[in-house]
Amino acid sequence: MKNFALIGAGGYIAPRHMKAIKDTGNNLLSALDKHDSVGILDSYFPAANFFTEFERFDRHLEKLKRQGTAIDYVSVCSPNYLHDAHIRFGLRIGADVICEKPVVLNPWNIDALLEIEKETGKNIYTILQLRLHPAIIALKEKVAAAPANKRYAINLQYITSRGNWYHASWKGDLQKSGGIATNIGVHFFDMLMWIFGPVKENHVTLHTADTAKGNLVLEKANISWMLSIDANTLPEAVKATGKRTYRTLSIDGDEFEFSEGFTELHTKSYEEIIGGKGFRIQETRAAIELVHNIRNAK
Structure with missing residues (x-):
């Protein structure tokens, strides 16, 4: 049984990490969040010590360390701009680190963290759960088996409506979240590059606080993409149903369905990491570089 500490226990994604720690038969000893709305701990680890400072x-x-109880892993679920500092903290106390995406906001932050990995002998892992989705793995295999000169036309639209609170929170601050493309798009970009190869061209046509659009040329695909938190961008048919989220990924005009099968992917990620096969920080570089370039495009 491994001992875990969790930073960012009050956030949206933290319960998936708590569940993953429990489902893999491990123990959460301690959790931190400056907000104390963390009753969710009762569902998983009621005995965990909780701190707001x-x-x-x-x-x-x-x-704990001096008493002989080492922390094996620190799970980082804090706001994006704090990931870098919290990863460093985890490495310094002698733990491996599991960090939510985006691992960092800027590509050069990865270089510095790789140095600290070497110094401490500890590892940084990240959650790239789309790479573990059966439908996405099957698509990667299909593309790999296709003729080398085959190119795909892809359309990605992801609209997840958010209220006014979003802009008052850290998520609405470009310096803290990295903006729309980073905050809600980084895992889609990682998935697309994992399947269709590296970026050849990157054209950003719109980048506001609510919506980002652009065109990507990858090694094996031309991609038109749109990401938004603005409910006004929802298709009329979706609005009519009262739904506030819309996701579509089409490949050569055919809908690619991967809406199901997400619930256990964090647990699967933890199984891989604890088994020594998780995604390391270097694997995130291409996506971090892309969202950094999107954020800074003219």
Whole structure:
């Protein structure tokens, strides 16, 4: 049984990590969040020690270490701009780190973290759960088996409506979240490059606080993409149903369906990481470079 600490216990994604830790037969000893709306801990690890101040969390983990209880993994679910610092903290206390995407906001941050990995002898892993989705694995195999000169036409639209709270939170701050393409798009871009190869051309046609659009030329695909949190961008047919989310990925005009099968992918990610086969920080570089370039495109 491995011992875990969790940073960012009050966030949207944290319960998936709690479930993954429990489902893999491991234990969450300690959790941190500056907000105390963390009753979800009762569903998974009611005995976990919880802190709202980083300094007390740090002191507690240090005390455990001196008593002979090491933290094997630190799971990082904090806001995007804090990932870098929280990863460093995990490595410094002698733990491996599992970090939500995006691991960092800028490509050069990866280089610095790789250096600290070497210094500490510990590893940084990230959650790229789309790469573990059976339908996506099958698509990658199909593309790999196709003729080398085969090119695909892809249309990606992902609209996940958010209320006014979004812009008042860290997610609405470009410096903290990296903007729309980073915050809600980085895992889609990673998936597309994993399947269709590296970026040849990147054209951004719109980038606002609510919506981003562009065209990508990858090694094996031409991609038109749109990401938005603005409910006004929903297709009329979707609005009529009262739904606030719309996702479509078409390949050569045919809908590619991968809406199901997401619930267990964090647990699968943890199984891979604990088994020594998780996705390392270097694997995220291409997607981090792309969303950085999208964010800074004119």
